[in-house]
Amino acid sequence: MDFPGGCVPFTTELKFVGGHFSTDVPPMSCYRTLDSVGDALQEADTPWGLDEEQAVRIYRAMVGLQTMDGVFYDSQRQGRFSFYITSAGEEATAVGSAAALAPADVVFAQYREQGVLLYRGFSFLDFAHQCFGNAQEPGKGRQMPIHYGSAELNFHTISSPLATQLPHAVGAAYALKLEARQAVVAVYFGEGAASEGDFHAAANFAATLGAPVLFICRNNGWAISTPATEQYRGDGIAGRGPSYGIPSVRVDGGDARAVYNATAAARDIALRHGGPVLIEAMSYRSGHHSTSDDSSRYRTATEMAVWRARDPAARFRRLLDAAGWWDDGREQALRQATRREVVAALGKAQRVPKASLDAMFADVYAEVPWHLAEQQAEVAEHLRRHPGAWPDIPLQ
Numbered sequence: 001m002d003f004p005g006g007c008v009p010f011t012t013e014l015k016f017v018g019g020h021f022s023t024d025v026p027p028m029s030c031y032r033t034l035d036s037v038g039d040a041l042q043e044a045d046t047p048w049g050l051d052e053e054q055a056v057r058i059y060r061a062m063v064g065l066q067t068m069d070g071v072f073y074d075s076q077r078q079g080r081f082s083f084y085i086t087s088a089g090e091e092a093t094a095v096g097s098a099a100a101l102a103p104a105d106v107v108f109a110q111y112r113e114q115g116v117l118l119y120r121g122f123s124f125l126d127f128a129h130q131c132f133g134n135a136q137e138p139g140k141g142r143q144m145p146i147h148y149g150s151a152e153l154n155f156h157t158i159s160s161p162l163a164t165q166l167p168h169a170v171g172a173a174y175a176l177k178l179e180a181r182q183a184v185v186a187v188y189f190g191e192g193a194a195s196e197g198d199f200h201a202a203a204n205f206a207a208t209l210g211a212p213v214l215f216i217c218r219n220n221g222w223a224i225s226t227p228a229t230e231q232y233r234g235d236g237i238a239g240r241g242p243s244y245g246i247p248s249v250r251v252d253g254g255d256a257r258a259v260y261n262a263t264a265a266a267r268d269i270a271l272r273h274g275g276p277v278l279i280e281a282m283s284y285r286s287g288h289h290s291t292s293d294d295s296s297r298y299r300t301a302t303e304m305a306v307w308r309a310r311d312p313a314a315r316f317r318r319l320l321d322a323a324g325w326w327d328d329g330r331e332q333a334l335r336q337a338t339r340r341e342v343v344a345a346l347g348k349a350q351r352v353p354k355a356s357l358d359a360m361f362a363d364v365y366a367e368v369p370w371h372l373a374e375q376q377a378e379v380a381e382h383l384r385r386h387p388g389a390w391p392d393i394p395l396q
């Protein structure tokens, strides 16, 4: 039996391995380079060490993300648009990993990874257009806010049903492999999404096809109000990787340098060995799940405060300060300029008209099928009977 599992030594000892009550398989440790306040544990000894330019770019993106999240969140609460999701606590996971990818690498995200897009060059105005669902955004307002996408930035449009991005990402990575391109796919997902069957199908297909895909799990402890302790009994998400034959690592997701190093190393493995790598970034969600959630209903204010004090941007700034790459003057100037830019972007996007109602029926089929044609006629009839009912939406 010369296939895996068939060519192992025999034993006379009847022994079961692992399981939630067993201690014979120790949990994977968590790689970090900064402690919880940001003091360097030791110089990161990797071939991908961050230089000043990269480190400052990462920090600027994290500050941009926090500023945008703060202003957009408040705008949603004022009723200016319908929905928003922040990255609080997980900034370093998105931005640190994005910094280790090449522009040609293809990204499939879940929805809490706007830091990847920001790092790649999506502007505050691009984000604002999408959240207002106006005529300037590529989806023409046919999606909820936060469903960003950008063909130019190799970022596939967010899809609401959890985990569907995982098998798609594996297919895209397999295509890159067949075309012999020196690029990988990075697919992001939460530990909650990893309970979907799609995660398991994607992991097994990626391993057996040798698809160069980086599975980047943001384990933030919660899937809305469901704690991670109700999602699995094994060693988190990273613990699943080796059983699929996927090299896996657990990393401190609040340490941007650790996430950067782990992603750079994972990318290198994926390209050299032609196969998937799994990264589990432990990064507590210190904000609410979304603007539709009030997390004080299921966790304590103390728990949230403890995690806010470990702000990933503040931790990374200590590293910049220690290297002499940053100071209070630059900090103040950046925060003020960024806030002005974000507020201006929101104001501008809010004034852009919505796409025409006809756009709702376009762009999917080469020829509009009969059932959509019927619906389009119904909309036209409704508008004829109620002229002026939708004053802010152009009809054509």
Ligand SMILES: Cc1ncc(C[n+]2csc(CCOP(=O)(O)OP(=O)(O)O)c2C)c(N)n1
Pocket: 112, 160, 161, 162, 189, 190, 191, 192, 193, 194, 218, 220, 222, 223, 224, 285, 289
């Ligand atoms: C298939 C499916 N089931 C349920 C939902 C509703 N839903 C949206 S987000 C979410 C929690 C996801 O948690 P996790 O994957 O851990 O990501 P996080 O929000 O914590 O970043 C749920 C249940 C959905 N969008 N899709």
